[in-house]
Amino acid sequence: MERDPNSGHKSKAAGGWPALIASGKFLLSSGAPLSGVNALKKANQPDGFDCPGCAWGDPEHGSSFEFCENGVKAVSWEATERHADPVFFARHSVSTLKTWSDHDLENSGRLTEPMRYNASTDHYEPVSWETAFHEIGELLNSLDTPDEALFYTSGRASNEAAYVYQLFARIYGTNNMPDCSNMCHEASGVALKQAIGIGKGTVRLEDFEKADAIFVVGQNPGTNHPRMLGDLRRAAERGARIAVFNTLRERGLERFADPQRKMEMVINGSKKIASDYFQPALGGDMAVFRGMAKAVITADRKSRSDGNGPLIDEAFIAKHTQGFESYIAEVDQTRWEDIEAQSGLSRAEIEKAARIYLSADNVICTWAMGITQHKHSVITIREIASFMMLRGQIGRPGAGLCPVRGHSNVQGDRTMGINEKPPAAFLDALSKTFGFEAPREHGYSTIGAIGAMLAGKARAFVGLGGNFGRAVPDSSLIENALREQLLTVQIATKLNASHTMPGRNAYLLPCLGRTEIDLGPDGKPQLITVEDSMSMIHGSAGINTPAGPQLRSEIAIVTGIAAATVGTDVVNWPALSANYDRIRDYIAKTIPGFSDFNKRVRQPRGFYLGNSAAERKWDTDTGLANFCDCALPESTVFQKRGEKKDYFTLQTVRSHDQYNTTVYGMDDRYRGVYGERRIIFINPADITDMGARAHQFVDIEGPDDDGVERIARSFKLIPYDIPRGCLAGYFPELNVLVPLSSFGDLSETPTSKSIPVRLKIAQTEAVA
Structure with missing residues (x-):
């Protein structure tokens, strides 16, 4: 067995027995071995719940029992029998909890009762739901303007919770809806909207079965979305080239042993994933794709001069794109020495990658935050899209663009209107359907929200999940900013570091987890939905008994705050909380693609929301897919x-x-x-x-x-x-x-x- 020369540890494939052993150990140590195992049987199943572990898609035609090490951890972490209850908070002051590690805070267990911070005792103390809602409503209504309030969202929220949350914020009077998308895939949404007219990927999971080459760029599926490794492995097994571009050498991208293949587990086998592994310098990915484009164009010209015809897709370019000539001019004037210096790769390596692209009929390019968290990320993704357009690799089977989201419903949140810059058409639909004038002024993104807090322009923070205080940049500055807020409200399943940064009035409101049964007033389980990275809408219904009798769903909490703040004249909030079908009826009226929502979501595996660019319909300012003629950054960090x-x-x-x-x-x-x-x-x-x-x-x-x-x-x-x-x-x-x-x-x-x-x-x- 090979040894990793850098770490000194034995080098093995990702997955396999180590993943099973680690999963078993985690189940046993999580405080929920039985409920965790039972819950996993229903993860990603048509009659179960959507795993909160990641946003990787489920096969529409599939029926396999599919989970991974990430899923085991996410499900059992939520299903723990440990509780951070009033007794726990009576024992530990907030000042003490502030000294705990991130792991120890969440490992204290599930939040079970609504709590209110008492500054005089420095402890969270129990408060009734009714009192909490009333006091939160009074404090929100005491602000000088609705724009002093921030409504933050984590991608773990369901479509229905996200929809009522944004509806409440807009009836209240603001578009201040910073969310986790601002910190991860915002660049993907902005760039793809400019390039192809929709801020989502164009591929479906089935396309991975038809691709001849898959470019995996700036991501580590083995840790972040392990189920993707199964699709990459199956592609490699049938002969597809897997070209990886990642600064770090990652084991999961090199070899993968599938824990669900019994014979492979018996013989301790594995399968090579990456056919080619390139390690660009940080920030050099745009230069890599510019270099590949340069190599493709050079090869195309030579092929023509040799009488062999074009290598680029002239018909696609002529019919579906604009800006090709200016893009080619920019590529031509980009020097190879600049490409090599910025990319950190040699010309030979880049030309090798270009040959993989040229030799494949169908190509998928997939990326994650290794691409999106740079100053020039938007033009990098525009460059990726332009490169894929050269051979018409958008809008056909086995080909396309695939940004891979992290949180299980971060894409759905944006679809539901969690957006500080909402489209006018969406606001028009809300105003018409609900009979109020939705605010039009753009709100704060996450960066803007932090600046507003530091400047005293934001005085109330409501967090629907997440760990805002630890997730943001310059995190040493955010604690005082949160503590200076007139109001902080944290809706969560577990304790985290942000909860140790209470505002002058602070509430900790415990919600049901994805795996838990959510009973409506009629005693029947409620169904929620999520959207994965492939625009598939899935139903999700928990199977575990809730961690405590006082837990409420995210929807019940949001509608409770809304009723106490804006009243029920515009929206009957209790009715929405009582029956989520009513929320879905409103979604169907206000968001394209959701017609007959309640019927379609009850189909096994849900339904495909659709993607205009996948159909080669371009909702851009030009009505076509747009090449980008941006120059490389003058220099990178x-x-x-x-x-x-x-x-x-x-x-x-x-x-x-x-x-x-x-x-x-x-x-x-x-x-x-x-x-x-x-x-x-x-x-x-x-x-x-x-x-x-x-x-x-x-x-x-x-x-x-x-x-x-x-x-x-x-x-x-x-x-x-x-x-x-x-x-x-x-x-x-x-x-x-x-x-x-x-x-x-x-x-x-x-x-x-x-x-x-x-x-x-x-x-x-x-x-x-």
Whole structure:
């Protein structure tokens, strides 16, 4: 068995026995082994619940028992028998809880009763639902203007909860709806809307069965969406080329052992995933795709001159696109030396990747946050789209664009209207259907919301899930901003760090989890829905007994606050809470694609929402798919290193025992890290150059040109297969280094994948 020369740990395929063993250990340690196992049998099944582990699609025609290590962790983490109840809060002050780690806070168990913060005792204390709703409504109505309130959303909310949430906020009078999309795939939505007229991917899961080549860019499915590895493996088995572009060498993208294949488990086998693995420098992906486009165009011209005809799709370009000539002119004038310097790859490597593209009839390009969290992310995705247009690889079977979302319903939230810049047509539909004038002024994104809090322009924060205080950039600044809020309301299943940052009036409202039965007033289980990354709408109904009798659904909580704040003249909130079919009827009236919603969602596997670009209908300003003639960035953070050996570009990533800010454990098994999180992955040669040694501790200094000192102290150097000058480490611990002022052009997404930092050998070594 091979050994990883960087980590010293045995190198194995992703999945396989280690995944099963880890899943079993987690079930046994989570406090919910029986309920967790029972729940997993219904995960991603037509008569069960949608797994909260990720947004990877389910096959419309499938019937397999499908879950993964992520799903095991997400489901059992929610189904734990541990409770953070009033007794727990009586024992632990907020000041004490503030000293706990992210893992320990959530591991304390499920929230079971509504709580209100008492500043005089520094404890959360029980409060009735009715009192909480009444007081929250009074405080919201005491603001000078509705625009002083922020309504934040996590992607774990259902379609129905998201819809009533945005409806409440707009009846209240604001479009201040920052959400987790602002921090992850906002660039994908902006870029794709400009390029193809819709801010979603164009492929369905079935397209992976027909692709001849799949470009996997800036993502780590083995940790973030493991079920994707099964589809990549099946594609590789039938001969598709899997070209990976990822700065870090990731085990899950190299080999995968499917835990659901019995014979493979018996013989300890695995399958190679990546046919080709390229490691560009951080921020260099646009240059990679520009170089591939340059190689394709050169090959096309040679083919024509040799009398063999064109290699690009002239018919598609002529009928469906605009801007081709200006794009080609920009590609022609981009020099290879600039492409190589920015991409971190050689011309030979890029031309090899281009040949994979040229040799395939059907190509899918899929990406995640390794692409979206840079200053130039929007034009990078525009470049990807332009590259795919060269051979008409959009809008046909086995081909297309596929941004992979994280949270299980982050795409659905946006479809439901969680958007600080809502389309006018949607606001018109709301106004007409409900008989009120929806606000038209754009609201705050996540970055804007933080700025508004710091400037005193926002005085109330309502969070529908999530861990806002830990997820955002410049996280050291956000605690005081939250504490200065007149009102903070956190709707959650478990305790997290944001709850230790209470405003002057603070409420902690416990909600049902995805796996739990949600009974309506008639005693019948209620159904909610979600949308995956492939625009499939699925029904979801929990099977577990709720963690406590006082838990309410997200919908019941939102409608309860709404009724206490804006009354019931415009919307009968109790009626919506009593029967979610009524919410879906309103969705069908106000959002295209949801006609006959209640009937269609009860079909096995749900229904496909549709995608205009997949049908080669382009809802753009030109009515066509738009090539982008943007120049490469003048320079990236990586290129500014020069000869400064202590200067690096840092990206933040998840560990394998983590889902967003939820830390399940302290291991990162596939990268050979165990029992610690305060680490930095670094090229071994860079360790030598800076006069350090492997596993030595360093302090990481972030940008300070705005006068703010940003330092993350005592992180251990871990030698790893990563390009020289590039680093990686875990969020949320390293979010303190991401400046609030550093965000993507047009997207306002934090630049968490291209942070300029300096390393200094630590004077003291903290416990990692």
